[in-house]
Amino acid sequence: MNEHLHTLTDVARANIWPDRWMTLKEISDELAERGFWGRTGLKAWSEEGRIHWLRVALAMARQGSRRRTAWLRIGGEYKPFDLVIQSRQDVNAYLDWESEVREARVRHAEMLLEGKDPLSEGTLHPLAPPSEECLQRAEAFALQMIDAMPDQEVADRMRNSWATYEALRPASLLPCLRVCRLFFAMATLYLDSLRKSGVVLSNDAPEPIRRLRRIVREADDWVGSLYCSAWEPEEEVQHLESA
Numbered sequence: 001m002n003e004h005l006h007t008l009t010d011v012a013r014a015n016i017w018p019d020r021w022m023t024l025k026e027i028s029d030e031l032a033e034r035g036f037w038g039r040t041g042l043k044a045w046s047e048e049g050r051i052h053w054l055r056v057a058l059a060m061a062r063q064g065s066r067r068r069t070a071w072l073r074i075g076g077e078y079k080p081f082d083l084v085i086q087s088r089q090d091v092n093a094y095l096d097w098e099s100e101v102r103e104a105r106v107r108h109a110e111m112l113l114e115g116k117d118p119l120s121e122g123t124l125h126p127l128a129p130p131s132e133e134c135l136q137r138a139e140a141f142a143l144q145m146i147d148a149m150p151d152q153e154v155a156d157r158m159r160n161s162w163a164t165y166e167a168l169r170p171a172s173l174l175p176c177l178r179v180c181r182l183f184f185a186m187a188t189l190y191l192d193s194l195r196k197s198g199v200v201l202s203n204d205a206p207e208p209i210r211r212l213r214r215i216v217r218e219a220d221d222w223v224g225s226l227y228c229s230a231w232e233p234e235e236e237v238q239h240l241e242s243a
Helices: 002-012 025-032 047-061 088-113 129-148 154-165 173-196 205-226
Strands: 073-074 076-081
Touching: 025 047, 025 073, 025 173, 047 205, 073 088, 088 173, 129 173, 129 205, 154 173, 173 205
Parallel strands: none
Antiparallel strands: 073 076
8 A cells, every 4th residue: 555655646746737627536546647647557357446546546645644644635625735735825725624524523532532432333344354454443543542542540540441441341343443443533532622712733733742633633534445435525525625
């Protein structure tokens, strides 16, 4: 995945990449014209398989980290970072979208902790990784969030809850994923409480907070790629046009 992702990023940085927001289908077609699928050995994949791969790959490319994000998203449309920063309108629209996504994620986290799960009727996407791999990654995200939690009291409560989960781990995947998502929700609401108290959550925030924020965003993007009927901010908020 990482090697193909680097190739994808290099292709998108070419001067002739279209200067517009594009859907996954449009990106897939553009990549086909440039021979990307053949060079990466993915030419034999179905269109559904390519689009699912793109969804996961671009989610990885959007992960917040010390490195510069290669792709940005508004709703169901994507654009290379290098092109977005050349347009004030694009920058403003993206910032508006990020605010909407944050609010939607907080609402989703609150619903989970209230026992209302938007994914309760969802099933895993047929192209999702094997169940064991999904569970390993979900649990790894939850443990990373516990380790990254700056508030020691909150971290201790999460560790105690995690010990209970490990002792009573369900036999099937979806209930286990739901428990892991509950831990994601706790971390999401903790970050939201910091924001409401005036703590800056940008790149200027203290490293422990930035680390927790990176893990939460990565986990949210990854979970969204697993489900056929996943909660997706792009389904709640349409493409935003700046005033």
